[in-house]
Amino acid sequence: MRNKIPNQIILAYKVSHNYNINNFLIDFLNLSQKAVDIIWSNIYWKEKVVKHRYKVGNNYKYYTTVRLIPEIPKDKDFKRELRRRLLNGWNYASHYIDAAIKVAYSTIDSWKSNYLKGLRKRTKVIFKRPFVRVKTTLIKYNKEKGEIKITIKPRKEYLILNIKDEWFFDKVKDWEIGEIILKENSAYLTFKQSLDHSNREIIVGVYSNLKSLDIYHPIEGWIRVDLSELHRIKVVYDIIIDKLKSIYKKSPKRIGRLLKKYLNRRKNRVKDFINKLTTQLSRLFPNAIFIFEDLNKFNMYDKNSKFHRELDRTSWKSIAKQLEYKSIVLYVNPHYTSKTCPVCGSKMESQEGQVVYCPNCKKSFNRQLVGSFNIFKRGIKLVKKIERRSWGPRVWGGG
Numbered sequence: 479m480r481n482k483i484p485n486q487i488i489l490a491y492k493v494s495h496n497y498n499i500n501n502f503l504i505d506f507l508n509l510s511q512k513a514v515d516i517i518w519s520n521i522y523w524k525e526k527v528v529k530h531r532y533k534v535g536n537n538y539k540y541y542t543t544v545r546l547i548p549e550i551p552k553d554k555d556f557k558r559e560l561r562r563r564l565l566n567g568w569n570y571a572s573h574y575i576d577a578a579i580k581v582a583y584s585t586i587d588s589w590k591s592n593y594l595k596g597l598r599k600r601t602k603v604i605f606k607r608p609f610v611r612v613k614t615t616l617i618k619y620n621k622e623k624g625e626i627k628i629t630i631k632p633r634k635e636y637l638i639l640n641i642k643d644e645w646f647f648d649k650v651k652d653w654e655i656g657e658i659i660l661k662e663n664s665a666y667l668t669f670k671q672s673l674d675h676s677n678r679e680i681i682v683g684v685y686s687n688l689k690s691l692d693i694y695h696p697i698e699g700w701i702r703v704d705l706s707e708l709h710r711i712k713v714v715y716d717i718i719i720d721k722l723k724s725i726y727k728k729s730p731k732r733i734g735r736l737l738k739k740y741l742n743r744r745k746n747r748v749k750d751f752i753n754k755l756t757t758q759l760s761r762l763f764p765n766a767i768f769i770f771e772d773l774n775k776f777n778m779y780d781k782n783s784k785f786h787r788e789l790d791r792t793s794w795k796s797i798a799k800q801l802e803y804k805s806i807v808l809y810v811n812p813h814y815t816s817k818t819c820p821v822c823g824s825k826m827e828s829q830e831g832q833v834v835y836c837p838n839c840k841k842s843f844n845r846q847l848v849g850s851f852n853i854f855k856r857g858i859k860l861v862k863k864i865e866r867r868s869w870g871p872r873v874w875g876g877g
């Protein structure tokens with residue numbers, strides 16, 4: 479799932495509102511529940527015989543049980559009838575009916591997959607927390623005014639959210655608006671931007687270190703992004719935080735407050751740095767697909783061998799994650815990225831400093847350059863594989 483090239487970026491933000499929409503929220507909750515009730519009462523329970531065995535001495539004994547497998551009605555006629563029944567007595571915009579049907583089906587589908595895994599009982603889903611899912615057909619987004627207008631009742635009742643003064647407005651003002659989730663005092667807004675893959679042709683390999691990101695770009699070559707400032711911020715705060723921890727017992731309440739303050743400040747400054755960095759990267763290389771090493775796979779391979787790189791896993795992960803919001807990021811196997819000879823593919827030896835040596839080619843290279851180059855090469859292979867997958871015959875049920 480991870481390495482699928484996304485075709486759009488979605489950003490989500492929470493804003494608060496002062497409208498009293500409690501009645502509307504309750505009515506939508508009841509509507510969604512009614513949809514669930516109708517679908518639930520029309521589920522066909524298919525009996526399936528399940529064979530079990532247990533060991534007695536050296537032999538097996540067998541017994542069978544019957545399991546009920548739900549078949550959820552999804553045909554056109556059923557959905558039309560469902561829609562008709564929900565419309566009856568509904569006083570708001572009719573598009574909310576479709577949203578409620580969508581909510582009902584996705585909830586029942588996720589119940590079903592859990593039920594089949596044995597994680598849920600055969601009991602109907604009951605909604606408890608009120609919310610409304612607003613489809614884009616009910617939303618008007620005025621980009622000049624920074625105004626979002628949601629239709630509650632057509633030509634009668636609207637809800638207007640002004641986002642011009644929100645901190646994220648500059649980021650999303652030219653984006654398309656997506657679905658909104660309305661709650662009692664807040665709204666979750668989504669904004670979409672489609673990615674045009676046809677001009678994303680440049681693959682960029684990123685090799686991450688504690689104090690630098692080394693980037694291999696096929697046209698620009700080797701680019702080093704200095705992270706020593708980020709490292710310095712962390713060190714400065716860690717010294718203060720350690721000091722506070724060592725005197726914590728003297729005055730837990732007061733020191734606790736200070737600790738919280740500095741931990742927060744550290745978090746915000748790191749976040750801010752990474753946010754700016756990733757924005758710069760996505761602007762600097764607007765057509766790039768960024769290839770990172772798959773952090774989750776490191777433990778598997780390098781548990782026993784000494785890991786040479788000084789890594790700061792937390793900021794590496796947040797850099798990749800933040801960049802995912804602004805560009806395309808894919809992940810490759812990190813196995814021996816900086817130890818594989820870029821010329822012949824042999825395993826290289828580490829030498830002093832940042833030097834790696836290939837005994838086969840009798841050549842020395844810079845470790846970081848080799849790392850980013852190998853990640854770049856793996857990225858090319860991966861993108862070709864993904865493109866083949868998406869153009870080739872569709873494989874059902876594959877993982």
Ligand SMILES: [Zn+2]
Pocket residue numbers: 819820821822823824836837838839840
């Ligand atoms: Zn070699």
